[in-house]
Amino acid sequence: MTAAAAPTPDSRQQHPGAPGYTGRKPGHLARLNKIEGQIRGISRMVADDRYCIDVLTQITAASRALQEVALGLLDDHVRGCVTRAARADSARAEEKFVELNETLRRVLRL
Amino acid sequence: MTAAAAPTPDSRQQHPGAPGYTGRKPGHLARLNKIEGQIRGISRMVADDRYCIDVLTQITAASRALQEVALGLLDDHVRGCVTRAARADSARAEEKFVELNETLRRVLRL
Amino acid sequence: MTAAAAPTPDSRQQHPGAPGYTGRKPGHLARLNKIEGQIRGISRMVADDRYCIDVLTQITAASRALQEVALGLLDDHVRGCVTRAARADSARAEEKFVELNETLRRVLRL
Amino acid sequence: MTAAAAPTPDSRQQHPGAPGYTGRKPGHLARLNKIEGQIRGISRMVADDRYCIDVLTQITAASRALQEVALGLLDDHVRGCVTRAARADSARAEEKFVELNETLRRVLRL
Numbered sequence: 001m002t003a004a005a006a007p008t009p010d011s012r013q014q015h016p017g018a019p020g021y022t023g024r025k026p027g028h029l030a031r032l033n034k035i036e037g038q039i040r041g042i043s044r045m046v047a048d049d050r051y052c053i054d055v056l057t058q059i060t061a062a063s064r065a066l067q068e069v070a071l072g073l074l075d076d077h078v079r080g081c082v083t084r085a086a087r088a089d090s091a092r093a094e095e096k097f098v099e100l101n102e103t104l105r106r107v108l109r110l
Numbered sequence: 111m112t113a114a115a116a117p118t119p120d121s122r123q124q125h126p127g128a129p130g131y132t133g134r135k136p137g138h139l140a141r142l143n144k145i146e147g148q149i150r151g152i153s154r155m156v157a158d159d160r161y162c163i164d165v166l167t168q169i170t171a172a173s174r175a176l177q178e179v180a181l182g183l184l185d186d187h188v189r190g191c192v193t194r195a196a197r198a199d200s201a202r203a204e205e206k207f208v209e210l211n212e213t214l215r216r217v218l219r220l
Numbered sequence: 221m222t223a224a225a226a227p228t229p230d231s232r233q234q235h236p237g238a239p240g241y242t243g244r245k246p247g248h249l250a251r252l253n254k255i256e257g258q259i260r261g262i263s264r265m266v267a268d269d270r271y272c273i274d275v276l277t278q279i280t281a282a283s284r285a286l287q288e289v290a291l292g293l294l295d296d297h298v299r300g301c302v303t304r305a306a307r308a309d310s311a312r313a314e315e316k317f318v319e320l321n322e323t324l325r326r327v328l329r330l
Numbered sequence: 331m332t333a334a335a336a337p338t339p340d341s342r343q344q345h346p347g348a349p350g351y352t353g354r355k356p357g358h359l360a361r362l363n364k365i366e367g368q369i370r371g372i373s374r375m376v377a378d379d380r381y382c383i384d385v386l387t388q389i390t391a392a393s394r395a396l397q398e399v400a401l402g403l404l405d406d407h408v409r410g411c412v413t414r415a416a417r418a419d420s421a422r423a424e425e426k427f428v429e430l431n432e433t434l435r436r437v438l439r440l
Contacts, residue, residue, distance in 0.1 A: 052187040077162040086303040109439035219329035272407040297382040
């Protein structure tokens, strides 16, 4: 799959297996790239013996940014995969509902 | 407090303001290094249009690993900075209690 | 869809605004009833000057139980309201996607 | 320890094992009482088939209020029990550090 170009809604219909987030890929990648930099910054702070509380503040920020990516992917997933399954047969929908529920359980740390 | 220069383990005895985590630095740095790799792996998964749920599973793992580092730093902080302040004067202790509480509030997302 | 009986799928069709959780109401109510008892128990512990850590352990259990109810309601909501909207027109679906996303943001404390 | 009778601030000095939150008991009890009412309100909403999203909003509020009580108890605990132990011998302090860490792990759902 050459998916570099942002798929239009049309191409999504044609390839029902494509992940629901394809259109928002650049945004997700930019956020993840920023988070990678934040983690590197946190490592540097620890290496430099910076004050624990200041390191914790940066960890909280990175953790929140990571949850924002998760929230975006969940939105993509419901709009894409779950909706497609809900419109198709109910066995496939049931499978997606169970999978989404298990994923939310992990995201919520239950 | 002038503690701007990076304290060595030795300087910790000499400068009681040095961060409480110095002794466990290698462990924290190893974890953060691993998390940085996890984030890079998540970026690759998104770039490769991997299934949203699989990406979310990896995000949950990285997020949990990051919270583990936060937990370790909180432990260091209580053992080091808070304990030192509690043994010193009570104005300094009060300051540390308030700061710890605000930090926990952020970590708990309240 | 033969939806397991319970919430009279018929009444759902007639009242499309009925919440998606109707079939699982007894389970949700039993859990909430138990949580109410847990909160009362925590109050008693505090009134009796029980050890902070023991009180915190019970608060964590009640908090987790409450998140379980939230998870169940989210599952009901996706299976019911979101799926119905996804099968209807796309303006209505869009509305539900945005609402679900805002709700998840609150549940995740972002 | 017979701690059934509510320790006064005076008795706290005399019985160092008394929970650190004694002074803020009324505040904790008022909050817990309010949360109990919130849970009862959520039960009523479910019984009345109120919209899932509205129920979830109330669950999020109750959950946050419960975490606020946890945060208050953690603050009491650090100010009271942990500080007393830190000022006493280091074996007792170590015990408290480990216990606090395990408690934070549960509160953070790790």
